[in-house]
Amino acid sequence: xxxxxxxxxxxxxxxxxxxxxxxxxxxxxxxxxxxxxxxxxxxxxxxxxxxxxxxxxxxxxxxxxxxxxxxxxxxxxxxxxxxxxxxxxxxxxxxxxxxxxxxxxxxxxxxxxxxxxxxxxxxxxxxxxxxxxxxxxxxxxxxxxxxxxxxxxxxxxxxxxxxxxxxxxxxxxxxxxxxxxxxxxxxxxxxxxx
Numbered sequence: 001x002x003x004x005x006x007x008x009x010x011x012x013x014x015x016x017x018x019x020x021x022x023x024x025x026x027x028x029x030x031x032x033x034x035x036x037x038x039x040x041x042x043x044x045x046x047x048x049x050x051x052x053x054x055x056x057x058x059x060x061x062x063x064x065x066x067x068x069x070x071x072x073x074x075x076x077x078x079x080x081x082x083x084x085x086x087x088x089x090x091x092x093x094x095x096x097x098x099x100x101x102x103x104x105x106x107x108x109x110x111x112x113x114x115x116x117x118x119x120x121x122x123x124x125x126x127x128x129x130x131x132x133x134x135x136x137x138x139x140x141x142x143x144x145x146x147x148x149x150x151x152x153x154x155x156x157x158x159x160x161x162x163x164x165x166x167x168x169x170x171x172x173x174x175x176x177x178x179x180x181x182x183x184x185x186x187x188x189x190x191x192x193x194x
Contacts, residue, residue: 049077152180 157178
């Protein structure tokens, strides 16, 4: 039987190498080391990635060569894309020119008559029929109605503020808009009942 003798210096070599790698990972050189070993990934900045229009054959070969540094004519700017994403109606409004085409008129006629004036009330009434009634436990647990979204403006104080701004020749946005403060609920459970 052959016996392998392990000296302390041989046993400490892998341990020293591992501690050196861990120590290098903690220092400023650790970033380079993790990249060298492929332990970190450099993802592209998703806000800098843009799409390019596909290459296509020009309709004729008499085109002038592009100027270096000039924007590509088939690509839209990122500002235009952002405007189209945030406010599509303004982006589409700029594209429409002239009267409606006969095809558009035929499509509108085929859609039928205009909606009645109280269509929203009718839809809300129909939707309330689908909503099941609240059970006793729901009414007991959720007895308070949730507050309406938004902030209520005090109409008399707001009208007074607007008149004062007009009299002083200031912009109507000058000053704070007065709001109606909601009633406090009190500290006790029965604070609103009395």
